[in-house]
Amino acid sequence: MNWYELNNIDTIDSPALLLYKERIQQNIDHAIYMIKDVDRLRPHVKTNKTAETCAMMMAAGIAKFKCATIAEAEMLAMLQAKDVLLAYQPVGPKAKRLVSLVEQYPQTTFSCLVDNIDTATALSDLFTSANKSINVYIDINSGMNRSGIKTAEAFALAEQLIALPGVQFKGLHAYDGHLRDTDLEVRQQKSNAAFAEVLALATKIETELNKPVTIVAGGSPSFPTHVKRNVECSPGTFVYWDWGYKHQVPDEPFDYAALVITRVVSIVDDQTITTDLGHKSVAAENPQPRVHFLNAPSVTPYSQSEEHLVLKVADSKAFKVGDVLYGVPFHICPTVALYDKAVVVENNEAITTWKVVARDRSINI
Structure with missing residues (x-):
């Protein structure tokens, strides 16, 4: 029996995670072995969004985490958890x-990101009014051009943060x-620069x-480039892969730990079958193939709709209605968020x- 078969x-029932x-x-264990010092490991939980998976990390000695949403932080x-960094700049109701x-959770030390003085001032006012304080990291734009401030402008922001009440400057966040x-x-050279x-x-x-200054750096692809530096590393996808x-970073030792299952629901013709793995069951932001089947590696996705995935096969006689296919998503993070529970x-x-x-936008708060 193959490792993935049940x-x-x-x-x-299918589809299922x-x-x-x-x-x-x-x-x-691989992540801890790579970094050696577990105190420098700050996993991002955006991939798993699951309390039991995070508890497994905590049982392994991991005490610091990174997250992207208030729900993940509350989970x-x-x-x-001892230390939680909201790797997002909170604005408005957030x-x-x-x-x-x-x-509500005084046993946990929270922090967040800022990349401008206006947001920092708003946070200062909110936390001062509540007689509380929040740790902040300056979000550095280190080349991804998604958020953050350029390093040339960040020193002035650090000076301003230090003078604000209600916020405590802790360090720099650099996601690459x-x-x-x-x-x-090549990855190492670009990371070094x-x-x-x-x-x-x-x-x-x-x-x-x-x-x-504490530096929080990297994600799963750049994790190996940062492990020897005096930084906190933040891989996230590593836990499920x-x-x-x-295939993009084959040097990393992680293995598939999360799959989706689907069943054949129709034999269309001699070279076409349909399964119940639609857009609502596997991340659909990438072009096909969005999933690769371990027990049917030669099938080719042909079309997909909300509840169906149509596959081209060499000979549909090799399949029957009800057959189970075990699939590796191309992108596991948003796939997990499509399921309210995992088997x-x-x-x-x-x-x-x-x-x-934490697939929900809120738990209690």
């Missing part, structure tokens, strides 16, 4: 919800998700402003389900 698959607990643990706080998190070169040496500016900025702040990263697998048996609790 003896009791007939008890699981499967989590392989032993493989999750192996991926956590971690409910687990009594900033007020962050105040509520700080008030654009660095996905398959050749690790981008990181040199961040390190120079940190050194200047520490020297001239007499403030210690997916087809995209497995947990151990030793080729589905043993329980875990709620994907």
Whole structure:
């Protein structure tokens, strides 16, 4: 029997998200082995959004986390995680919800990102009014051009942050998700060039402003380029892994720990079959193939709609209605968010389900 097959698959309706607990643990162990010092590991939980997976990381000694939403932050706080960085600049109602998190979960130290003085001032006013404070990291645009401030402008912002009440400047956040070169040496060179500016900025702040600076850097693709630096590393996808990263960054040791299952629901003709894996069941932001089937590697996605995935096959006689296909999503992170629960697998048996609790935009707050 293959590692991914379930003896009791007939008890699981499709489509479904499967989590392989032993493989999750192996991926956590690999990450810790790569960085050596678990205190420098700050995993991003945007991929898993699941309390039980985060609890596994905590049981392995991980105490710091990164997240993208208030719900993810609250999920971690409910687990009594020690240190949670909201890797997002909170504006509008989100900033007020962050105040509520700080008030309701005092055992967790929260922080967030800022990249301009106006947002920082708004946070200062909110937290000062609540008689609270929030740790902040300056979000650095290190080449991804999605958010953040250029390093040349960040020193002035650091000076302003230090003078604000209600906020505590903690360091720099540098996400380099654009660095996905398959050749690790090329990835390392590009990482070195981008990181040199961040390190120079940190050194200047520490020297001239007499403030210690913590640097939070990288994601899963750039993780190997940062592990030997004095930074906190923030891989996220590593815990489940997916087809995209497995082939884009093959040097990394992680294995598939999350799959989707689908069943053949119709035999259309001699070379066409249809399954129940539609847009609502696997991340659809990338072109086809959005999923690769471990037990049917030669099938080719032909078309997809909300509840159906049509596949071209060499000979449809090799399939029958009801056959189960085990698929690796190209992009696991948004795929997980499509499911309210995941089926947990151990030793080729589905043993329980875990709620994907932070797929919702709010839990309590």
